[in-house]
Amino acid sequence: MNYPHQKIETYWAKKWVQDKIYRAKDSSSKPKQYILDMFPYPSGEGLHVGHIEGYTASDILARYFRMKGYEVLHPIGWDAFGLPTENFAIKTKQDPHQVTQKNIAIFRSQCQRVGLSYDWDREINTADKDYYKWSQWLFLQLYKKGLAYKAKAPANWCTGCLTVLANEQVINGRCERCDSLVEIRNIEQWFFKITAYIDRLVKGLEKLDWPQRTKIGQINWIGESQGFEINFPLKDKKINLPVFTTRPETIPGVTFLAIAPEHPLLEEIVSDKQLIQVKNFLEKVKNKTLLERKTGEKKKEGIFSGSWAINPFNKKEIPVFVADYVLMDYATGVVMGVPAHDKRDFQFAKENNLPITYVFLPDSIKKPEDKPYPDEEGKMIVSPFKGMDLKTARQKIEAKLSKFGKKTTYFKLQDWLISRERYWGAPIPIIYCPKCGQVPVPEKDLPVLLPDDIKDFRPKGIPPLAQSKKFVNTQCPQCQGPAQRETKTLDTFVDSAWYFLRFPDPKNKKQFADPKKLKRWMPVDIYIGGAEHTVGHLLYSRFITKVLYDLKLIDFDEPFLKLRHQGMILGEDNRKMSKRWGNVIRPDEVAQKFGADTLRMYEMFMGPLEQSKPWSTRSLIGVRRLIERIWKLKDKVKTKVVKEDEKEKEITQKLIFNVTQYLEKEKFNLCVSEFMKYVNQAEELSALSKKWWEKFVLVLAPFAPFLAEELWKQLKNKYSVHQQKWPQIEEKIKEEILKIVVQVNGKLRGVLQLPSNKSYSDQEILKVAQNDPKISSKIKDLKIKKVIYVPRKVINLVV
RNA sequence: GCCCGGGUGGCGGAAUUGGUAUACGCAAAGGACUUAAAAUCCUUGGCCUUCAAAAGAGGCUUGUGGGUUCGAGUCCCACCCCGGGCACCA
DSSP states (O other), rough: SSSOHHHHHHHHHHHHHHHHTOOOOOOOOOEEEEEEEEEOOOOOTOOOOHHHHHHHHHHHHHHHHTTTTEEOOOOOEEEEEEEHHHHHHHHOOOOOHHHHHHHHHHHHHHHHHHHHHOOGOOOOEEEEEHHHHHHHHHHHOOOHHOOOOEEEEEEEETTTTEEOOOGGGGEEETTTOOOBBBEEEEEEEEEGGGGGGGHHHHHHGGGGGGHHHHHHHHHHHTTEEEEEEEEBBBSSSEEEEEEEEGGGGGGGGEEEEEEOOOOTTTHHSSOOTTHHHHOOOHHHHHHHHHHHIIISSOOOOEEEEEEEOTTTTTTEEEEOOOOSOOTTTTTTSSEETTTTTOHHHHHHHHHOOOOOOOOOEEOOOSOOOSOOOOSOEEEESTTTTTTTHHHHHHHHHHHTTTTOEEEEEOOEEOOOEOSSSSSSSSSSSSETTTEEEEEOOOOGGOOOOOOSSOOOOOOOOOOOGGGOOOHHHHTTTTTTTTEEOOEEEOOOHHHTSGGGGTTTTTTTSSSOOOOHHHHHHOOOEEEEEOOOOOOOOOOOHHHHHHHHHHHHSOOOSOEEEEEEEOEEEETSSSBOOOOOTOOOHHHHHHHHHHHHHHHHHHHHTTTTTOEHHHHHHHHHHHHHHHHHHHHGGGGGSSOOOOHHHHHHHHHHHHHHHHHHHHTTTTOOOHHHHHHHHHHHHHTSOOOOHHHHHHHHHHHHTTTSSHHHHHHHHTTOOSOOGGGGGGOOOSOOOOOSSSEEEEEEETEEEEEEETTTTTTHHHHHHHHHHHHHHHHHHHHHTOOOOEEEETTEEEEEEEO
């Protein structure tokens, strides 16, 4: 290896940071581009190759747009609060503050080492009091609007760690840290009312340039379900049980009702006779872990409540069961059991010996077998609807039941649980006063600082902040009497749901950001990050943006106009990279050994950005060869005019044209191919001209910024190559020779080469084909029935 | 189970609105240089053919089977396989 990457790359990396050449100017007459990466958790592991992939892609775009004449905002920060850092701190017995500082220093130097062109003056850190002050402020804005509220709600509870866990900490019903079973417990928690924004969260997706699967992912997560809500009166009690169904036409087939074990009306429904049995059942359900109830075997258990309900459609009496397959957190928490047309109801009916009444049958079925028919199409078989299609029957039944119910829509999405009983997060700015009750901390008193007198960060079942008397005991902002602070902290997803709004004005002490600067930079034009954030971060960020829009604090209601995901980089063995398999590739080592430019270009060359693909050190070496060959090519550059200028002009223009096109479509792998094609051809030339070589170096600059800067310097051009204009092609590339494919019945028979400066009719082309010795021998005996000529491309002879 | 993606050489992957399938790279084989190796450079390269000495010629080929079309990797239908997401959502 002749190219001294180590020396060149470390030199320029340092110089670029010192010279601040990537600074984004707030006031500039240029049009703007805001190109953003999903900021990382600064874990103890350092950046991995997956980060580098997405970050390189956005870096290339940022550099490209700068050269195209845009003022580019390309910032980075650290999602420093939250579980990854906290867990690492606990594991290594350190203070999370120090761990965070250490890790950030590593991440920062790694970013600089691979030449990411961030504006380091805008670096943010969510664990910094100057940042989380505004996370707390955001909470207060939602609180004031009634969009933040406290309620008792089921949460994941780790039976080993004695704490609430975030959803992302629960893996297959078990705690990720101690592997204990996770169960559901009813605990007081803070929520953001994201459900109030459902309609706009769905509708807003339409205008976004996002991957379709991500949009569909959000829509499915929101889970709109249109149906009918019906009240079932109880026989002996003055209680109506509301039931939600998407299939009201099946109501003649209801043979039981099933109510969730947690349902608040349950107490009133249970008869004295059944009381003990129901209590035993509830005890059993309570002891079921999350694993058993939600992800384990779908066995359906239940017990008769002792009450009977009346089917409002046919006045039949049906038993009310308590059943563990009915969920309290969806719809009404009561299900009408139609075993004939629902798989779960069928299973429950079988296990509890309940009758099965068929309401309709699919068209292909004459006689029902002993199984459910959940089909959407068919003919009714119960009077008075016999022979009627399901849609009509549904309308009739809905009309008949209008006194008992109405059309209703339910959603799977629930309010966003934002509180955590953890140390490493922003304290929730609420004070509890024995006189005034729940009082928000006045904005002027922000930030509520995270106490630093906590010795033991380990979660113990109560929030660690409760240990600090200094923190907990305070004054009520209203009556000045003694009061106590909320000890829960904000989920780290709250921090990351607005961080993109801070980059336009990261040091503002008076506002979360100056409206003028927000207007200048927002919204984000291109956002790149992993697809795993589809229903978390990306949904939360859209929600918060809409809230701030409604508060008239910003003038746009979608934060990210264009979104792209990077795929997962697998190990060389095609498995997910993990310590367990010993297949982890460390970007530092690759940069050290082969150079950052090689690492960047290789990761772009691997394949389409969004695709998962395995690492290959051999292919990486192939890209390193490209770097070497470029380094060698520079020796051919002559300051004088060279003979083969025309050829060089042609290949360089083609490179510029193709790379530009591919960049616009984010096809980075094809850009790298174009460089290889260029080098293959340039090597055949005996000399290269300064004029065209310069253009080559400019196109190379976003991809291999170090090599390009060095080559630019050796041309004795003005520093920096990254502040130059993107090269234009002088004229449209014209192919000298027109190639026309000759087919017979669609099969290739030859290729004609004609001067491209004139156009031809099908008859002219046919004549040329007949005169071509190779082709004529194949077509001379054939009777041509039809000629199809696609101008300048193909002529197909049908015989 | 439901919802998304994908199936193209030995491998990663290219292929404008349907118009020369396999660009570019890796690996491989042969050769040059070398005492030797590495590195580098040159050449070959989908598969098949008791067609051919060879240049070549012909046939087949984008998971499988059908269809539309002058022409299908690309469009339509059915099926198989792989990856991802959601999952007792009434």
